[in-house]
Structures are given as C-alpha cells and as structure tokens.
Amino acid sequence: MDNGHEERLAERFSGVGLGESSGSHENDVKNDSLFQVIKAVEAAEATIKQQVEENNLLKAELQRRYLELAKYVSRFIFHFPGQRTEIYISFRP
Numbered sequence: 001m002d003n004g005h006e007e008r009l010a011e012r013f014s015g016v017g018l019g020e021s022s023g024s025h026e027n028d029v030k031n032d033s034l035f036q037v038i039k040a041v042e043a044a045e046a047t048i049k050q051q052v053e054e055n056n057l058l059k060a061e062l063q064r065r066y067l068e069l070a071k072y073v074s075r076f077i078f079h080f081p082g083q084r085t086e087i088y089i090s091f092r093p
Helices: 005-014 023-077
Strands: none
Touching: none
C-alpha cells in the first residue's frame, strides 16, 4: 500500500523468518502458518486497492450526475423565473 503501512508491516515481519528446513514438525507448522498470514495480508491489500478504485469510480460518477442535475435545476429556474422555487443542492466531494 502507498500509505506507509506496508513499511511498518514489513518492519514487524522483519524479525520473523521461515525457519531452516530442519525437518521438525513444529517448524513446518510455524512456516505454514506464517505463509498463510502473508497470503491473507496480500489478499486483503488487493481487496482494499480494488475497493479504493471502485470508490473513486463511483465518486466520479456521482460528481458527474450532480453537475448534470445542477444544470437541469438552473435551466428550470431560468425558464420559470416568477415561480417560487426552493431547491437546495449540496455536494461535498
């Protein structure tokens, strides 16, 4: 990830290493568990990246539709200037 957390995560795992293959069952279990954790973290990072991209696309679409709505509202107010119109549009990107 580009927000600095990856570096901190790498620092945390820097002291942890896959043990030499000494053939001990305990080492094999620890290595397998560590491998599973690493894969889970990688999958979580990929999911987060995908969600950020999707959120950015949805935000852009929302902003586009807001601008389109604002255009129609301004046309409505222009075409019916004497009528009482209370239209409030608020958008915070």
